[in-house]
Amino acid sequence: MILWWARDKLLQTSGAMMDGAADKSSTIAEEMDELGRKARAASRVLANATTEAKNAALLAAADSISNRGAEIKAANARDMAAARAKNLSAALLDRLELTDSRIASMAKGLREIADLADPVGQVIAEWDRPNGLEIQRVRTPLGVIGIIYESRPNVTADAGGLCLKSGNACILRGGSESFHSSRAIFACLQEGLRAGHLPEGCIQMVATADRAAVGEMLTMTKYIDVIVPRGGQSLVDRIMRDSRVPTFQHLTGLCHTYLHSSADAAKARKIIMNAKMRRTGICGATETLLVDEAVAAKLLPPILDDLIKAGCEVRGDAAVQKLDARVKAATPEDWDTEYLDAILAVKMVKNLDDAMAHIVTHGSAHTEAIITEDAAAAERFLAGLDSAIVMHNTSTQFADGGEFGMGAEIGIATGKLHARGPVGVEQLTTFKYKVRGDGQVRP
Numbered sequence: 001m002i003l004w005w006a007r008d009k010l011l012q013t014s015g016a017m018m019d020g021a022a023d024k025s026s027t028i029a030e031e032m033d034e035l036g037r038k039a040r041a042a043s044r045v046l047a048n049a050t051t052e053a054k055n056a057a058l059l060a061a062a063d064s065i066s067n068r069g070a071e072i073k074a075a076n077a078r079d080m081a082a083a084r085a086k087n088l089s090a091a092l093l094d095r096l097e098l099t100d101s102r103i104a105s106m107a108k109g110l111r112e113i114a115d116l117a118d119p120v121g122q123v124i125a126e127w128d129r130p131n132g133l134e135i136q137r138v139r140t141p142l143g144v145i146g147i148i149y150e151s152r153p154n155v156t157a158d159a160g161g162l163c164l165k166s167g168n169a170c171i172l173r174g175g176s177e178s179f180h181s182s183r184a185i186f187a188c189l190q191e192g193l194r195a196g197h198l199p200e201g202c203i204q205m206v207a208t209a210d211r212a213a214v215g216e217m218l219t220m221t222k223y224i225d226v227i228v229p230r231g232g233q234s235l236v237d238r239i240m241r242d243s244r245v246p247t248f249q250h251l252t253g254l255c256h257t258y259l260h261s262s263a264d265a266a267k268a269r270k271i272i273m274n275a276k277m278r279r280t281g282i283c284g285a286t287e288t289l290l291v292d293e294a295v296a297a298k299l300l301p302p303i304l305d306d307l308i309k310a311g312c313e314v315r316g317d318a319a320v321q322k323l324d325a326r327v328k329a330a331t332p333e334d335w336d337t338e339y340l341d342a343i344l345a346v347k348m349v350k351n352l353d354d355a356m357a358h359i360v361t362h363g364s365a366h367t368e369a370i371i372t373e374d375a376a377a378a379e380r381f382l383a384g385l386d387s388a389i390v391m392h393n394t395s396t397q398f399a400d401g402g403e404f405g406m407g408a409e410i411g412i413a414t415g416k417l418h419a420r421g422p423v424g425v426e427q428l429t430t431f432k433y434k435v436r437g438d439g440q441v442r443p
Contacts, residue, residue: 028208032216035171035204036223039144042201043169047141051118053196054164061192062110065157068188069103075184076153083151083177091281091341096151096177106157106185110192113161113407119429120167134436139429141167143225146217147410148173148239150231153181158401158408159228160189160203165407166428169202171224173217175231176209218243228423230411233338248423249415252338253283254364255396258355258381260372261292265299267393268371272303275369275395277310281340283412284367284399288335290355293348297323300346307344316346335362352377356384363387365414367399388414388421 046054065072076098083096119139126136145168149155156172163170174182186205193200206213217224218239227247229239239247257275259268275286291300296319304324307314314320315330327346334345335358349355359368369391370381378392389399389412399422401409406424413419419427 028210028212029216031207032213032220033223035206036144036220038199038201039169039171039204040223042199043141043143043167045199046164046169046202047120047143047167049167049196049198053198054118054167055114055196057164057192057196057198058110058114058161059192060195061157061161061189062107062114064188064191065103065107065110065185068184069100072098072103072181072184072188073100075180078180079153079178088177089341091339092151092177094279095281096153096181098153098181102154106154109158109402109408110161112402113165113425116165116407116425118165119426124431131440132438133440136434136436137431138434139426140432142428142430143168144223145170145428146173146220146224146227146245147171148214148217148227148229148231148235150175150235151177152230153178153185155230155410156182156185156205157189159410160186162408162410162423162425162428164189164193164198164202166425168428169204171204171206171217173206173213179209214238215242218245221245228410232340248411248413248419252364253285253340253366253399253412254288254336254338254362255284255286255367255369255399256288256290256355256359256363257286257369257371257396258349258352258359259289259291259295259299259303260352260355260370260374260377260381261294262374262377263295263299263371264373265302268299269303269306271369271371271393271395273306273310275397276307276344277312277342278395278397280342282397282400283338283340284397285340286344286369286396287337287339288345288347288358288362290347290349290358291320292352292355293319293350296320296348304346310342312342312344314344314346317348319348320346338364352380356381359385359387366412367391367396369394369396388412 122139124137128134145163147159189203190200193202221244224245227243227245229236233252301323308326314327315334316327317330321327330345365387367389368385368387370378372378382390401422401424404422406422409422409424411423413423
C-alpha cells in the first residue's frame with residue numbers, strides 16, 4: 001500500500017512538473033509573440049518616419065546614456081559581480097565591463113549614427129527605358145531584425161541605434177551575463193523613442209534570460225525578417241543550425257597577421273602588439289601570427305619579448321620555439337582556435353603563397369593583415385584572400401564599424417550574401433524598384 005501511494009505521489013509530482021514546464025514554455029511563447037506583433041506594427045511606422053524624428057530619438061537616447069551613467073555602472077557592477085562568482089575569464093570580464101569611457105563611447109556612437117546620411121529612400125540607381133518607363137532602385141528597410149548577442153552590453157546601444165536609423169524595428173536578446181547592464185541601456189533607448197514620438201515597439205528587449213526565448217525567436221518567421229547573431233562559436237553554431245529565419249552569418253574571428261620579408265621592423269613591432277593585446281576579447285584581435293622564415297630571426301625576437309612581457313602566452317612551432325625558450329609548443333588545434341584571450345599562435349612560413357595557403361585552410365574569413373613595405377606583395381595579399389576584411393600595414397583591431405566611419409556596427413558578417421564585413425545602416429537595408437509610367441502597356 002505504501003508503494004502504491006508512493007507511485008501515485010510520483011505520478012502527481014511528475015505531472016505537476018510537466019504542467020509547470022508546459023506553462024513556462026507557453027508563457028515565453030506568448031511573450032515572444034507579443035514582442036513580434038509590436039515589432040511588426042512599429043516597423044510599418046518606422047519605415048516611413050522622417051529623418052528628423054529618428055535623429056531626435058537617437059540624440060535623446062545618447063543624452064540619456066550620458067545622464068544615466070551612474071545607473072548603468074551600478075547595473076553593470078551587478079553583472080560583473082555575478083560573472084566573477086562564475087569565474088569567467090579575464091577576457092570575458094573585459095567584454096562585459098562598462099567603464100566611464102565605454103559608456104561615453106556608446107553615447108558618442110549614437111550621435112555619430114544620427115550624423116550619418118539616412119539610407120532609407122536613397123536612390124541606388126535609376127534609368128529610363130525606350131518605352132518611357134522610369135525605373136529607380138531605392139533603399140528600403142529590412143523590416144524587423146532580431147539581434148541575439150552575449151556578454152557585450154554595448155551591443156544594446158549599437159544595435160538599437162543602427163536599426164532605428166535604418167528604419168528597422170528590432171528585438172534584442174542579450175546574454176544572461178549582461179542582463180542588468182543591457183536593461184539599463186535599453187531604458188535609455190526607450191527614452192529616446194519617446195522623445196522622437198516613435199512607437200516603443202521600434203526597439204524591444206526580451207525580458208527573460210531563459211534560453212527558450214532564443215528558440216522562439218529562431219522560429220518567428222511571421223514577424224522577424226532576419227536574425228543577427230553576435231557571440232561565441234556555440235551561439236553562432238546553434239543559430240545557423242536551428243534558425244528558420246534568414247541570418248547574417250557571423251563566424252569566429254580567427255584573424256591572422258602576416259609578417260612579410262619586406263616588413264618594417266618598427267611598424268611590425270607596434271602593429272602586432274596592438275593587434276593582439278589592445279583588447280584580446282574582441283573578434284578583431286589577431287589570433288595567429290605568420291612570419292616569413294627569411295626574416296624571423298631578425299624581426300621576431302623583440303616582438304615575442306614584447307608580447308610575453310605584456311602577459312601574452314605564445315604558442316609556436318618548433319622554429320619559433322628556438323628563438324625564445326618561453327614559447328610553448330603549438331598543437332595542430334592552435335591554428336584553428338579563436339582564443340579571445342591573451343594567447344597567440346605563431347608559425348613560420350616560407351613565403352607569401354605559404355602564408356595565404358595557411359589562412360585559406362585555417363581562417364574564418366573575418367580579417368587578415370599583411371605587414372610589408374613591398375607594394376606588389378601587399379596587393380597580391382589583398383586581392384588573393386577572400387576574407388571579409390583584408391588589411392595592409394595596420395592592426396586587425398580596426399575591424400570595426402565605428403572605425404570604418406559607420407558610427408557603429410551590429411557585427412562583422414563573414415558570409416557572402418547581402419551583408420559582408422561591418423554591418424552598419426546601409427547593410428541593414430534592402431531595396432525595391434519604383435517604376436513610373438504614363439499609360440504604357442506591354443505588347
